[in-house]
Amino acid sequence: MFPWQKLRKFTGPLISLRLGTQLLVVGSSAEAAAEILKTHDRFLSGRHVPQVIPRDSHVLRRLALIWSPECMDTWRLLRGLCRAELFSAKAIESNASLREKKVGELMDFLGAREGEVVSIGEVVFSTVFNTVSNLLFSNDLARLEEKGMARLDPQRLRRQLANLIEGTFARWTINVKERRSSFVHDSPKRDFLDVFLANGFDDDQINWISAELFSAGTDTICHDIRVGDVRATEEQRSYEES
Numbered sequence: 001m002f003p004w005q006k007l008r009k010f011t012g013p014l015i016s017l018r019l020g021t022q023l024l025v026v027g028s029s030a031e032a033a034a035e036i037l038k039t040h041d042r043f044l045s046g047r048h049v050p051q052v053i054p055r056d057s058h059v060l061r062r063l064a065l066i067w068s069p070e071c072m073d074t075w076r077l078l079r080g081l082c083r084a085e086l087f088s089a090k091a092i093e094s095n096a097s098l099r100e101k102k103v104g105e106l107m108d109f110l111g112a113r114e115g116e117v118v119s120i121g122e123v124v125f126s127t128v129f130n131t132v133s134n135l136l137f138s139n140d141l142a143r144l145e146e147k148g149m150a151r152l153d154p155q156r157l158r159r160q161l162a163n164l165i166e167g168t169f170a171r172w173t174i175n176v177k178e179r180r181s182s183f184v185h186d187s188p189k190r191d192f193l194d195v196f197l198a199n200g201f202d203d204d205q206i207n208w209i210s211a212e213l214f215s216a217g218t219d220t221i222c223h224d225i226r227v228g229d230v231r232a233t234e235e236q237r238s239y240e241e242s
């Protein structure tokens, strides 16, 4: 029996516990669980927003998909656009040649450095970053030999992340303004930026959702490739030892 099941003799089906700075609410009956997971699921489905995210929750409510404090209108709109324009089978298929091109560039880059030590994590990061930047803006935004991200000091993360984000947004805004001036409604959409413009997004919205998509897309894939690389090396080592 969990401790809160014992506590229920003295409390109602909802118990709140403060664990350090976190408030944890436990629903300890089938009815309370249904209220939380079904009736009020949208209000209660937002992710916990870490302190380093340099925006207040009322701003995130208007801009964010991943860091949305709850899954209401903005989340629904952004989720729908991503599902239709980025993650649908049709969208994935129509971007196959872009992915092949980027992997080809990665292979050429590595081929030209045969025998040299290469930081595979950084090169893969830039490849994935450029794949996402082409989906969003039809442009390469990284060079393969550059570091993807400046090193961050954990003690001053929020400030550093804020500076990094503001600098990046300032550069993106120039591209966005250029595209906005030549954008024609109802013409075929080239990339996700055209989709944002067709939906009347302002610069803040475009910058923020683009940053979320970059971080969601690059870190996950780079991590998977590094894990795959470590596993392959371990397998090869144990094969050689056996």
Ligand code: HEM
Pocket: 047, 065, 066, 079, 082, 132, 213, 214, 216, 217, 218, 220, 221, 224
């Ligand atoms: C191997 C690659 C990937 C893995 C393992 C992965 C994993 C995940 C997981 C587990 C979640 C759910 C998180 C949660 O509910 O708290 C998620 C959400 C999400 N991912 Fe990925 N992801 C990958 C690649 C990508 C890429 C390439 C993109 C976009 C370019 C992307 C965009 C998103 C977005 C926008 C969400 C949030 C959806 C929402 O809030 O409804 N992911 N991903």
